[in-house]
Amino acid sequence: MKISANRFTAQRVQMAHSWLVQAGESISAADFAQVFSPDAPPIGWHLWHMARFADRLQAKLSQLEEDETREEIWKQENVPGLWKVATDRLGVFASGMGQAHEDAQGTIATAGQDAVLAYARGVFAACNGAINRLTDRDFERTYYGILDYSYDPETGIVQATGPKESIVAQDLVFHASHGSRHMGMMEALRGLLGRAGTLTV
Numbered sequence: 001m002k003i004s005a006n007r008f009t010a011q012r013v014q015m016a017h018s019w020l021v022q023a024g025e026s027i028s029a030a031d032f033a034q035v036f037s038p039d040a041p042p043i044g045w046h047l048w049h050m051a052r053f054a055d056r057l058q059a060k061l062s063q064l065e066e067d068e069t070r071e072e073i074w075k076q077e078n079v080p081g082l083w084k085v086a087t088d089r090l091g092v093f094a095s096g097m098g099q100a101h102e103d104a105q106g107t108i109a110t111a112g113q114d115a116v117l118a119y120a121r122g123v124f125a126a127c128n129g130a131i132n133r134l135t136d137r138d139f140e141r142t143y144y145g146i147l148d149y150s151y152d153p154e155t156g157i158v159q160a161t162g163p164k165e166s167i168v169a170q171d172l173v174f175h176a177s178h179g180s181r182h183m184g185m186m187e188a189l190r191g192l193l194g195r196a197g198t199l200t201v
Contacts (some may be wrong), residue, residue: 004048004136006134006169008138009139009169009172009173009176010127010131010132010172011180012065012176013127013128013131013172013175013176014041014128014131014152015151016050016175016176016179016180016183017054017124017127017128017179018048018124019179019183020046020050020051020120020124020179020182020183020186021047021117021120021121021124023046023183023186023187023190024043024044024047024113024117024120024186025036025044025117025164026195027190027193028046028193029106029112029113029114030059030102031043032044032091032108032113032116032192033105033108033109033112033113034155034189034193035105036189036192038101038102039101040101041096041101041104041105041108041199042105042108042189043186043189043190044108044111044113044116045096045104045105045107045108046049046182046183046185046189047117047120047186048096048107048108048111048116048120048187049095049096049097049182050120050122050178050179050182051119051120051123051124052056052074052093052094052096052117053095053146053175053178053179054120054123054124054127055072055073055074055123055126055127056093056095056129056146056174057127057130057145057146057171057172058070058072058073058123058127058129059071059072060143060144060145060146061127061130061134061143061168063143063144064134064138064141064143064168065102065133070079070126072120073116073122073126074094074119074123079119080094080182082115083107083110083111083115084110084137085107085110089102089103089106089107090103090107091104091158092159092160093149093160094157097149097151097158098156098157098158098159112152123178135138138168139167139168139169139172140167140169141167141168141169142166142167143165143167143168144163144164144165144173145164145165145166145167145168145170146166146171146174146175147164147170147171147174148160148161148162148163148164149161162180
């Protein structure tokens with residue numbers, strides 16, 4: 001069976017979304033929020049963080065649609081208000097980037113597994129839908145994407161930079177690889193819980 005590079009990229013993003021939800025669903029609420037180190041967020045945080053990126057991506061992709069411009073579901077549904085979490089303690093773009101470890105752990109403990117999973121499922125479905133609507137030409141288009149921040153590996157500081165142009169396919173490849181990296185972290189934490197770590201074979 002032949003598949004284009006564009007469709008393969010889309011499938012990899014959607015597979016990552018599915019695996020991330022599976023990793024969050026297959027453990028207890030206690031394990032979802034389990035903290036193993038003062039410097040490491042729990043499994044639930046990795047799911048929330050990737051859901052936030054998927055939410056940003058689906059909203060950004062609406063730039064390519066003539067009849068619709070979408071906001072993030074996070075904002076549309078006032079998710080931080082419902083969860084009673086302080087947005088000024090959620091890092092850059094309220095996405096967990098640059099968030100203090102204590103705040104990252106507290107975000108998941110406050111929101112709870114059911115709420116994080118519900119948000120993630122809704123966002124991933126919206127993002128998958130936006131990707132399915134892309135034409136081959138869209139994959140090559142330049143737009144203001146999700147890489148609108150900078151990271152200093154020396155200091156660990158993340159900062160918003162304002163809009164940055166990128167290519168749609170570039171953002172999708174980044175999102176898939178970003179999701180896979182956090183999936184690996186979730187799998188490692190599952191191992192610490194005494195569970196089979198790998199969910200992606």
